[in-house]
Amino acid sequence: MKCPQCLKDCSKVIESRDAADGDAIRRRRECLTCTHRYTTYERVERPNLAVIKKDGSRELFDRNKLFAAVHRSVGKFLTSDMEIEELVGRVEDGLHNLGVNEIHSRQIGDMVLDELAGRNEVAYVRFASVYREFKSVEEFEQTLKALRNRRS
Template identity: 50%
Template sequence: MRCPFCGFSESRVLDSRSAEDGYSIRRRRECAGCARRFTTYERVDELPLVVVKKDGRREVFSRNKLLAGLVKACQKRPVSMAALEALVDEVERTLRSTAELEVSSRQIGEMIMERLRVLDEVAYVRFASVYREFRDVQEFLQEIQRLSENAVKV
C-alpha cells in the first residue's frame, strides 16, 4: 500500500478493526518512509453493480457519487457524515443482496428518498427536487404537502 503523503510502498499495520457492520476492515497504517499515519479500508471484491439511467445509459454504481449527492442535499443541515455513510451502506447492501446485476436509477433514488425522509425532511425535499426534476415552486409545494400529510398520519 503506497503512502498517500510520500508515495513510499512499505507501511506497517498499527490497528485493524471491523468497519461498516462487518462488511469491511479498517486498517490504521504507518509509512516506513515518512512515519506518517493513514487509514485504509479493505472490502470484498464484488461483481460490478450497473445502474440503468433514465435515458437508458448504463454506468457502474458509485457509492461516492451517491454520497456526494447526499452531502449536497444535507448542506448546512444537522446530519452527520457518519449518518450519510450509513445510509449509503444500507442502500448498497440492499442492492447487492439481490441477485440482480443491473438496477434502475429510479429504484436507487426511491430507496435514498425513503431513508432520507426519516433522517432530515429538508434534505429530503432538496434531494427530491433534483431527483424528480422539479420545474417550479408548485412542485415543491406539492411535495411539502405530501410530507405534511404523512407527518400528521404518524
C-alpha cells in the same frame, strides 16, 4: 502495500482489527525500510452494479457520486457528513441486497427518499424535487402529502 512515505513495498502488520461497522478490517502497518507507520483498510469487493440513467445510458454505480449528489442537494438539511455517509451506506447495502446487477437511477432515488423520509421532511421534499425534476407547485404538494400519509 506501498509505504506512503518512502514508496517501498515492504511492511509488516502490527495490528489488525475490525473497523467500526464490521465491513472492513483495519490494519496498522510499519514500513520495514523507513519505520513509518500507516493504516490500511481491507474491504469485501462488491460486484459491479450498472445504473441505468434516465436517457437509457448505463454507468457503474459509484458510491462517491451518490454521496456527492445527496450532499449537493440536501446536505445542508442533514446534521453532518457522517449522516450522509451513513445514509449512503444504507442505500448501498440495500442495493447489493437486491442481488441484481443493474438498476434504474430512479430506484436509487427512491431508496434515498426512503432514508430521508424518516429523517427530515425538508430534505425529503427537496431531494424529491431535484431528482424528479418537479415542474409545478402541485408536485411539491403531492410529494409532501405522500410523505405525511406514509408517516401516519
